[in-house]
Amino acid sequence: MKKIQLAPSILSADFLRLESEIESVRSVADWLHIDVMDGHYVPNITFGPDVVKKLKPCGIPLDVHLMISEPSRWVERFISSGAEILTIHVEADLHIHRTLSLIKELGAKAGVSLNPSTPVGLLENIIDITDLVLVMSVNPGFGGQKFIPRCLDKISAIREMAEKRNPALVIEVDGGIDPSTAGAVCQAGADMLVAGNAIFGKTDRIQAAKDILESALKNI
Numbered sequence: 703m704k705k706i707q708l709a710p711s712i713l714s715a716d717f718l719r720l721e722s723e724i725e726s727v728r729s730v731a732d733w734l735h736i737d738v739m740d741g742h743y744v745p746n747i748t749f750g751p752d753v754v755k756k757l758k759p760c761g762i763p764l765d766v767h768l769m770i771s772e773p774s775r776w777v778e779r780f781i782s783s784g785a786e787i788l789t790i791h792v793e794a795d796l797h798i799h800r801t802l803s804l805i806k807e808l809g810a811k812a813g814v815s816l817n818p819s820t821p822v823g824l825l826e827n828i829i830d831i832t833d834l835v836l837v838m839s840v841n842p843g844f845g846g847q848k849f850i851p852r853c854l855d856k857i858s859a860i861r862e863m864a865e866k867r868n869p870a871l872v873i874e875v876d877g878g879i880d881p882s883t884a885g886a887v888c889q890a891g892a893d894m895l896v897a898g899n900a901i902f903g904k905t906d907r908i909q910a911a912k913d914i915l916e917s918a919l920k921n922i
């Protein structure tokens with residue numbers, strides 16, 4: 703059976719107690735999802751490379767999602783700070799092929815993200831050099847938003863493209879993932895689930911993660 707993995711998003715964690723918040727998800731986190739926002743590409747500001755550097759010793763692979771304009775200017779800093787997976791937005795970079803190649807050259811996994819309104823066709827000429835596609839199932843900027851079901855068809859279309867061109871491609875879904883939506887996204891072809899509010903918004907994080915994975919596995 704296909705493996706479904708989980709990337710808790712620290713955007714919904716208590717920033718004052720980040721260390722213990724990370725400990726509370728360690729046993730269920732395949733990756734730790736870190737949302738970097740610049741107040742320009744998205745209407746919110748979060749963390750920079752120095753925070754990534756502080757998180758690095760936790761030992762969980764850092765899945766860094768750059769929601770910033772001109773991401774190519776920052777790729778080197780985030781990778782040297784400890785990003786193992788670095789995802790940039792296709793809408794934010796005029797030379798996405800060059801930036802994805804740079805990420806790989808610098809030794810990280812290269813991810814590309816699509817906003818809800820962005821067509822899947824933009825992946826056509828880069829899917830073979832991409833390790834991961836991050837499908838946004840909310841408009842980026844904030845945790846705790848409502849899942850946009852239209853992304854399901856996009857996930858299926860990306861999985862179909864990947865089967866022909868890049869079978870190892872990871873499809874990650876981000877936004878509004880909880881036990882009521884995880885099943886449908888995995889059925890459509892996702893294999894990595896980001897969850898912020900549905901994990902850090904609950905007191906029992908382990909149970910919350912189990913509930914998401916159980917619902918995901920029921921549908922594949």
Ligand code: DX5
Nearest residue numbers: 711842843845846878898899
């Ligand atoms: C939104 C971020 C997400 C966010 C998801 O812009 O990219 O990673 O943390 O949060 P939930 O799971 O609460 O929708």
Ligand code: ZN
Nearest residue numbers: 737767876896
């Ligand atoms: Zn994210």
